Amino acid sequence: IEPISTTIAVGMAATLTAFLASYPNIFNYFHECCRPEWISLNRTGLQVDLENKLFGQHIASRIILKAVNGFMSNSNPKKPLVLSLHGWTGTGKNFVSQLIAENIYREGMDSSFVHVFTSTLHFPHKSQIDTYKSQLQQWIKGNITNCERSMFIFDEMDKMHPGLIDSIKPYLDYYERLDGVSYRKAIFIFLSNTGGDSIIQTALDFWQAGRNREEIELKDLETSLSLSVFNNKQGGFFQTSLIDKNLVDFFVPFLPLEYQHVVQCAMAEMKARGLQPRREIADMVAKDLVYFPKSERVFSVKGCKTIESKLDYYT
Numbered sequence: 443i444e445p446i447s448t449t450i451a452v453g454m455a456a457t458l459t460a461f462l463a464s465y466p467n468i469f470n471y472f473h474e475c476c477r478p479e480w481i482s483l484n485r486t487g488l489q490v491d492l493e494n495k496l497f498g499q500h501i502a503s504r505i506i507l508k509a510v511n512g513f514m515s516n517s518n519p520k521k522p523l524v525l526s527l528h529g530w531t532g533t534g535k536n537f538v539s540q541l542i543a544e545n546i547y548r549e550g551m552d553s554s555f556v557h558v559f560t561s562t563l564h565f566p567h568k569s570q571i572d573t574y575k576s577q578l579q580q581w582i583k584g585n586i587t588n589c590e591r592s593m594f595i596f597d598e599m600d601k602m603h604p605g606l607i608d609s610i611k612p613y614l615d616y617y618e619r620l621d622g623v624s625y626r627k628a629i630f631i632f633l634s635n636t637g638g639d640s641i642i643q644t645a646l647d648f649w650q651a652g653r654n655r656e657e658i659e660l661k662d663l664e665t666s667l668s669l670s671v672f673n674n675k676q677g678g679f680f681q682t683s684l685i686d687k688n689l690v691d692f693f694v695p696f697l698p699l700e701y702q703h704v705v706q707c708a709m710a711e712m713k714a715r716g717l718q719p720r721r722e723i724a725d726m727v728a729k730d731l732v733y734f735p736k737s738e739r740v741f742s743v744k745g746c747k748t749i750e751s752k753l754d755y756y757t
């Protein structure tokens with residue numbers, strides 16, 4: 443027997459054995475499963491994405507990076523991570539949720555462990571609230587039983603019937619196990635426009651005082667934000683025990699976007715389409731949008747939301 447071939451053959455067999463040992467089910471190598479190979483935080487990726495892709499949100503960016511990093515590096519968290527993202531339309535709340543998902547799950551938003559609920563789509567009828575409550579509980583329990591590192595995104599919280607979200611309160615709490623299931627490694631993200639007005643007022647106050655937007659700190663927004671979230675009668679948070687029991691770990695404010703950010707969004711969109719980003723086109727797109735308040739015209743009414751369709755027109 444020729445020694446070199448024998449060495450290679452033995453080496454390959456050892457590698458294959460090690461590979462099969464680490465993948466008891468070879469199927470899991472190709473098919474998404476609840477294992478670190480498929481679910482683990484790419485810290486640098488998240489930081490780079492937040493720095494380069496999310497515009498005009500220095501506070502949100504900072505909080506999210508710290509919160510997600512801290513949570514994902516803790517192998518034994520005491521409760522699930524609960525983030526509540528607030529702000530005007532088109533400012534990046536869904537977008538940031540997507541960035542988080544992409545940097546934790548290899549399959550990103552397409553992962554079978556990332557679940558999105560939209561109030562008007564999944565919970566449309568007030569009369570069905572009791573059914574929704576038990577469905578939601580079972581759905582979350584089932585999914586976390588399947589994979590403890592699951593992520594749940596609740597969009598349009600401001601359109602959710604008050605009371606519904608209270609039904610999942612036990613899952614967000616500090617319990618070690620509930621009916622044999624541990625919810626502590628899951629991530630819950632709530633998105634809403636609630637509190638947007640108070641954030642805008644603060645941003646406008648800074649602008650009118652000639653102060654730099656980057657000088658706005660979380661403490662400038664925190665109190666008025668949590669008050670307006672708690673007392674807004676329209677939304678799923680209305681006087682919910684999630685807030686008075688401090689189960690929301692971070693209230694994350696999204697600032698209204700200005701002309702310069704809309705330009706950045708348009709440039710990024712051109713790049714994403716494989717086009718050479720052109721400032722004059724980005725300017726045309728940005729000038730096409732409506733800004734408020736009427737007299738100052740500082741913030742984009744739709745944030746960066748209609749950029750895509752406007753670009754179709756100009757490119």
Ligand SMILES: Nc1ncnc2c1ncn2[C@@H]1O[C@H](COP(=O)(O)OP(=O)(O)OP(=O)(O)O)[C@@H](O)[C@H]1O
Binds near residue numbers: 633
């Ligand atoms: N701050 C931002 N930085 C970069 N892109 C952004 C930002 N805000 C919005 N966009 C772009 O605009 C699109 C729409 O924004 P997104 O859906 O995240 O807004 P939203 O805050 O969730 O709005 P809504 O409250 O209406 O749901 C995003 O997919 C993204 O391309």
